[in-house]
Amino acid sequence: MFPSFxxxxxxxxxxxxxxxxxxxxxxxxxTLRVSHMQHPNYWMEKAFLGPWAKELQRRTRGRVxxxxxxxxxxxxxIKKQASQVREGVIDIALGxxxxxxxxxxxxxxxxxxxxxxxxxPGSQALWQLYKExxxxxxxxxxxxxxxxxxxxxxxxxxxKPVLNLEDLKGLRIRTSSKSVSAMLKFLGAKPVGMxxxxxxxxxxxxxxxxLVTAWSLIDLLNLNDLIKYHTDAYAYTVSFFVVxxxxxxxxxxxxxxxxxxxxxxxxxxxxFANWWEAADRPGIEDxxxxxxxxxxxxxxxxxxxxxxxxxxIEASLSKLEREGVTNARQIYERAxxxxxxxxxxxxxxxxxxxxxxxxKKAWVKRQNRWVQQKNTRKPKRxxxxxxxx
Numbered sequence: 001m002f003p004s005f006x007x008x009x010x011x012x013x014x015x016x017x018x019x020x021x022x023x024x025x026x027x028x029x030x031t032l033r034v035s036h037m038q039h040p041n042y043w044m045e046k047a048f049l050g051p052w053a054k055e056l057q058r059r060t061r062g063r064v065x066x067x068x069x070x071x072x073x074x075x076x077x078i079k080k081q082a083s084q085v086r087e088g089v090i091d092i093a094l095g096x097x098x099x100x101x102x103x104x105x106x107x108x109x110x111x112x113x114x115x116x117x118x119x120x121p122g123s124q125a126l127w128q129l130y131k132e133x134x135x136x137x138x139x140x141x142x143x144x145x146x147x148x149x150x151x152x153x154x155x156x157x158x159x160k161p162v163l164n165l166e167d168l169k170g171l172r173i174r175t176s177s178k179s180v181s182a183m184l185k186f187l188g189a190k191p192v193g194m195x196x197x198x199x200x201x202x203x204x205x206x207x208x209x210x211l212v213t214a215w216s217l218i219d220l221l222n223l224n225d226l227i228k229y230h231t232d233a234y235a236y237t238v239s240f241f242v243v244x245x246x247x248x249x250x251x252x253x254x255x256x257x258x259x260x261x262x263x264x265x266x267x268x269x270x271x272f273a274n275w276w277e278a279a280d281r282p283g284i285e286d287x288x289x290x291x292x293x294x295x296x297x298x299x300x301x302x303x304x305x306x307x308x309x310x311x312x313i314e315a316s317l318s319k320l321e322r323e324g325v326t327n328a329r330q331i332y333e334r335a336x337x338x339x340x341x342x343x344x345x346x347x348x349x350x351x352x353x354x355x356x357x358x359x360k361k362a363w364v365k366r367q368n369r370w371v372q373q374k375n376t377r378k379p380k381r382x383x384x385x386x387x388x389x
Contacts, residue, residue, distance in 0.1 A: 030064045030256060032056075032248075035075035035084065036094040042220070043279045044094060045070060048271075052263060059259040082243060086141065091248050097239040098177045105320060106135045107147070107239050109331040111179045112313055114306035116149055116237040117299075120273025121342030123148035126239060127269045128338050134331050143244035145264040148272045150214045151280055152234025153180075157210030158203060161229040161295060165305055174199055174211035179316065180236050184212070186312040196221060203227070212236065216276065219283030224290055233297045233305070242268075273346065 034053065038044045045068060053066035069075040075084060081095030082103060097104045097111075107126070116122035126147045129135055153176065155162040162168055169188035175181045181191040192208050196217065202208045203226040210227065212235060218224060249257060287294060297305075306313075313332075320328040 028063075030060075030252065031067060032064060032091045033067050033069065033075070034092040034094075035069040035073070035081060035090045037071050037076055037078035037081060037096065037099075038094075039072075040068075040070045043216075043275050047275050047278070049094065056259055056263060059262070060256055063253075064256055064259075082142075082241070085243050085245050088245050088247065090245075092145065092242065092244045094240065094242045097241060104135075104138045104239075104241070105323060105325050106138045106328070106331055107241075108179065109317075109320070109325075109328060110149060110239050110335055111177055111237055112316060112332065113179065113183045113236050113309050114152075114234070114302050115332075115335060116339055117152045117234040117302070117343060118273060118346055119149055119151040119237075119276035120270055121339055121346045122152075122237055123272040124269045124342045125335055125338035127265055129331060129335060131265075132334070134327065134334060136325075136327070139241070139243060141246055143246050143249040143260075144241070145244055145260070146242040146268045147239065148242075148269065149237040149239050150216070151237070151276045153212050153214045153236050153238075155210065155212055155229075155231040155233055155235060156218060156223065156227045157229045157231075158206075158226055159209065159228065161293060162210075162231040162233075163295065165308055171209040172207070174202070174208050174213075176211075176213055177236070177238055180212050182312055182316055183236065183309060186309065199223065200226070214276075215280035215283035217283075219280075219286060224283065224286050224292060227287075227292065229293050229295065230287055231295045231297060234302065235305075 034049060036044055036049060040046070049068055053068060056064050056066060069090070071078070075090050075093075078096055078099045079101065081093040082100045084090045085093045097107055110116060110122065110126050110129070116125070123146075126149060130139070130144065130147055155168070155173075157171065160167065160171065165187050168184065170190075172190045172192050173184050175184060175191035175193055181193075184191040192202075194202060194208075199208075199211060200221050200223060203211075203223065210229075211223075218227065218230075244260070249260070252260075284294070317328045317332060325331075
């Protein structure tokens with residue numbers, strides 16, 4: 001009897017010790033360090049990373065604390081966002097693909113001219129390319145939280161309106177990426193590279209004639225002071241990433257990994273539409289107030305312009321193939337399919353009936369009535385603001 005009783009006591013004691021150890025481990029606070037290369041008041045922190053961090057803390061019942069480091073911190077170098085995650089210097093980073101030297105070449109296909117129009121559909125298409133494995137080893141060794149693009153950029157010029165691509169010939173245009181530089185060279189323009197902080201000064205002293213960029217940068221740098229013409233061409237996009245150190249992710253408790261997974265990928269991709277639209281809106285409204293000329297470009301004309309650039313696009317794909325991206329054309333073809341698919345969804349959601357077949361219009365009206373009725377009902381439970389699309 002005694003040995004059996006002693007064994008039971010020992011087993012119970014061991015269980016209590018193990019249970020206490022597990023409880024203690026679960027009770028320990030986890031700090032995740034997140035870096036990015038933007039100002040803390042820019043939407044990437046204010047609307048995205050900040051609320052995302054708070055939502056992660058809520059979902060983990062306060063176990064996870066997130067520290068965010070912006071461009072002014074020692075972790076804010078735009079060129080080092082991916083490398084410092086790989087090296088474990090930082091846990092999670094939001095970075096700009098174009099400034100990550102030699103990496104993410106397959107992802108660069110999404111940036112080719114006149115492919116992406118709106119940020120939401122473009123981001124959803126990019127994420128789907130990743131899910132389908134078409135981006136290969138671009139993000140090998142990293143936990144990918146999000147991939148996204150900005151709304152297609154415009155031609156902004158100081159003195160000469162761009163009504164056709166031929167109007168760019170001879171102009172000195174500030175470029176924002178290799179794809180944009182290749183496009184400008186092909187069209188006979190002179191691409192000029194410069195950091196954002198020097199754009200205003202160079203426009204002011206007529207060192208450049210304009211730039212190709214998204215509306216958000218026009219507002220951020222007060223460039224409507226010097227720009228008079230805006231050709232709303234959605235000419236190009238730039239891609240961004242949010243990645244996590246894989247070892248750090250693997251070392252987290254399962255419930256924390258699940259919280260991160262639930263707030264990644266498909267959860268995030270549709271949200272970039274509203275975030276970018278909100279960032280672009282002030283620049284557009286300011287241009288209108290000043291009486292600047294905004295030149296609309298139809299989807300049909302965008303298709304024509306993309307066809308004009310076909311030799312340049314083919315050359316870019318061939319260059320990628322020589323650099324080892326053997327499926328460059330497959331990525332491009334699939335990207336076109338996905339962007340078209342998600343753009344149609346986006347048009348329906350935003351009731352852009354002009355872009356819809358006539359048979360769809362009655363259905364859209366019925367759908368909108370149903371949504372309005374649904375929105376008048378009292379919600380059964382409250383969600384955090386971050387969960388709302």
